[in-house]
Amino acid sequence: MSALDILLVILRIAFGAFVPLSFVAVLVWMERRGAAFFQDRAGPNRCNVLGFRAGGLIQNAADGIKLAFKEDIVPGHVKHKFYFILAPMLVFITALLCFAVIPFADVLILGDKHYIMQAIPMDIGILWFLAVVGFGVYGIILAGWSSHNKYGVLGGLRAAAQVISYEIPMGLALVSLLAVYGTVNLTEMAQFQGRLLFGFIPMWGFVLQPLGVIIFIVAAFAETNRTPFDLAEGESEIVAGYHVEYSSMKFALFFMGEYVAMFVSSALIVTLYFGSYQIPWFTTETLVTYARPVVIAIMIGLPVIGYFFAEWMKRNNRSHYYRENDPRQKETAVYVALLWSLVAILEVVLLVYLVFAHGGVADRILVALLQIGTFLFKTFLMCFVYVWVRWTLPRFRYDQLQKIGWEKLLPLALLNIFITSAIIVSFG
Amino acid sequence: MAELVKLFVNGQEVEVESGKNLIDALRVVGIEIPHFCYHPALGADGNCRMCLVGIEDGRPPLVPACKTPVQEGMKVLLDAEHIKKIQRDVLEFELINHPVDCPVCDQAGECALQDYYMNYSLDDSRMQVAQVTKGKRMDFGCGVVHDQERCVLCGRCVRFTRQITKTGELGIVNRTDAARVSIFPGKPLNNRYALNIVDICPVGAMTSSDFRFRQRVWFLKKDPGICHGCSKGCAIYIDHHREKYKDDVIYRYRARTNLNVNGYFICDDGRLSYAGENENRQTSALADGAVIGFDEGIELVRERLDRARKPLMLISPDCSLEQMWAVQRIATLYGAELSGYSDNYIIDGDGDEYLINDDKAANRRGLELLEIDFSRAQFLTGLQHTDLLVNFNNDLFFGGVDEELKSLLDKTQSIAVCSHQLQVYESASIVLPTASYSEYGGTIINEDNVLQRFEKALFKNEDPKDVLEITRLLGGAINDAPHAWPGIKQSVACLADIDPQAIPAEGIKLQNSEDTNVGA
Amino acid sequence: MSIKVRTVERKGRTFLEQLYLVEVIKGMTVTLGHFFRNLLDNSRLYVRHYPEVKPEITARWRGRHRLTRHEDGSVKCVACFMCQTNCPSNCIMIEAGERFDGKSEKMPTRFDIDLLECIYCGYCVEACPMDAIRMDTGIYSVTSYSRESMVLGLEDLLETPGAFAEEEYKKGGG
Ligand code: SF4
Ligand code: SF4
Ligand code: SF4
């Protein structure tokens, strides 16, 4: 194993571990401010360090610090302390592990070596995901049961019943997808989606499986316990459900677990149905070939984006009431300066690349970075959909939830399999 | 039982006892006739005219109910228009010069004028001229404060001092709107029943300086009780209330009607004895002056009792029958001698012909019935020979410090189970707090052989344990008052037929118990 | 009396609505519209920037209590306990004493309001026969670091002036 091999292993694992975690911060922030904007409120924007609010991100830091330093309580009535403590870990770790099999860029070819861009390069792909995600619900059931609390148990039971009901349509939706792709390996699936249908439509999953994508997304929402399927928490009737007895870092693990799960299932939806890291009409090889024009396009695009972003900040990041020497405008000035320096640095880097390093390995790495960016951007958008749905739809009633699962999604998924296989058999 | 007569009220037939006036007779069947001046203890005066009722085909057609005895076939009209008008007119008349300062009037909430106005009138005042002003906040002595403006001149107070106490300190002077109740110059109220005037005054004209402004009456919880001030055992109401963030305390006693015992009144000393229930209470267990936990205290007492060779128990003559019985039982259990010595509770010459008794012990008859020795001789010998005295709430220094006893007590090791902090308990090495009579229920027998039952009225934040409960903790078998009864019935012949749950509010007059006692 | 029957029209029974998905997308379009409107220009949010921007308080506002005085400065309250009697949360605690200034016979010697228990219903103000207690201080933010200091005494209550002119209060309070 060469030094490069080891470096890439470390890099990939680090990516798999830290990206979901850093996304938690972004997602929590997005959830809060997003919720606020959906509801015509302002959201958290008071927390600051030396007057810098970072658009509300500081609030997350404050929350994190608070949770970390809060007294870690295990209620006296809890009989099985081991399970009580195990539960949140289980939820968090399974959520994190799911991400390990998701490819975030095309196979990286350095010289004659091929590196599969997954945290754990594995062939079983989607099966791993199904196995691990199903395990996560044990964390919730365990939490509910070991809390020794009526609400907790109810929340746990709800979660269990719900996961069973929705894993079936989800699995069935996948069956037809697998029939289309002809593989369970996620990297191969991603590569498959780089092709074009009729020569001009990107062959993304949702084009080939329009019904499957709906079933899968609905089931994924249920699987992550997000609104409108968050009955396991159901604060209006069972207070907080399975985590009602949890506090401080143990609660934080549940909380983070939820957002990691949301991120991971977004990533999976993107991988399966929305072309993964693929930029439409630009396959990896095309990109490698036309690396220089692409870079030049980026170099032109960056300042334009920077300009609009700066203008937007100046307009919105100020006090909306009379205030002498508005400190928020000064804050904005600093942000704008930072933004332009970032743009300048990027331009310099790209320039250096253009002048000295283009061709061969550098091109490949650049393309890989571009694809990672695309993948994260798509995932981010999918997460936004999660938030968007949460702040639009009310929660289902429990009987409605089961009805949708068994009476609507299940037959639909079967129908989907039927149609898909018919088409595949007849058109081959 | 008196004869029954049938009569009609508003066309409805009712059956009532004969020989009473309309107010009293109809009250029994739940029909109220408004009245000010009539009081069953003072008789009808007929001056207020509030009680006017119509008699159909009667001659005269309009009569004061207080002065009209019931008659067979009488047709009484109460809700006819003209009767209602009369009631409104009388009320308007009463209110002409009435200040209507109910917000600051202590009577508000239990005021006849207020109630009648709300029930029968609700008219606005038509008065154009200024009201007549009279004396307010006049000190009549004996803690009675008079407000002449609020007086409706019913004369109850005047008649009380003339008929009941026969002291006649009060009179009504002047005429028309200058008429007012007054004392004679330099001669304030001076009798030991004066505060009853506050009770019988139908309005807020007579207030008690002791209760004045302390609480609004509608907050008070009014539980029946029995005064333990002397061996008369007068029936009372215990008016108590728990203020927010505070404890349940008694605000006043009022007389409760019991024709077997006290009639309609109580003496002032008894009325003011409520203060003793609130103040100077023993609240924590002590061992050699240091505060200890109650359970710890019980343990200590048990230990000492087990070790003692010749214990002596002393019981208070104020204790209920059940408590006495329970103490008697544990005295046997521990092989202790039991005394009810309480000569000091008798204050010679203090009593009078009416309610007040020389003997300030509430249940001496109980001691007698249970054959608990209360002679001085027995107690003195017992005290000289004992190595442990357990005193159940008996204030040996009630009438004053008894030097002979004191020197003996100082020499004896003693345990006090007491409700109050008193000098007599100072020499005790262990002190256990216990409930006083407003905090437990039981039965007592007064000097006239009337057996009365009373219930627990006060519920303190830290409810003190009563003597019965303490005997149980010390090894006795009885956990509450009803449980003591089978035993009591067995040993006291004259109580054998009594059902403790069915003792009526006015008590039971025991028949020639003296004889049965001797016989048993 | 006959029972009135009102038939309520049931919504959501058509096929499209039963499909749910269409309605979901409609709803999501609406919320997304709000999101972008606010994202692009957050000056149009329906929020007040409290505490920098204070709300305007009208004379009808039930703020923190105060006890009023007569023209000559003497306490109006006559300790009638009407407010205490009416208080649904039982948070007024009064002790009364004799009064010798000729205004009345009775006045409070202690008048405590436990603001932690108060629900600001205003019944005390309604009940007072003397117009002695009012909630017109305009104080709407009652905060403190200790429970004890949330119990206002006679002095505290007498100290605070009303925030409104007399006519305005009378008009507002009606
Ligand atoms: S006597 Fe009765 S009516 Fe008169 S002020 Fe007092 S409560 Fe009111
Ligand atoms: S003071 Fe009371 S009892 Fe006496 S006359 Fe006046 S109203 Fe009647
Ligand atoms: S506002 Fe309501 S709750 Fe508060 S003190 Fe007044 S009556 Fe009581």
Ligand code: SF4
């Ligand atoms: S504030 Fe008003 S209602 Fe309350 S005790 Fe004083 S006078 Fe009576």
Ligand code: FES
């Ligand atoms: S009660 Fe009959 S006249 Fe007064």
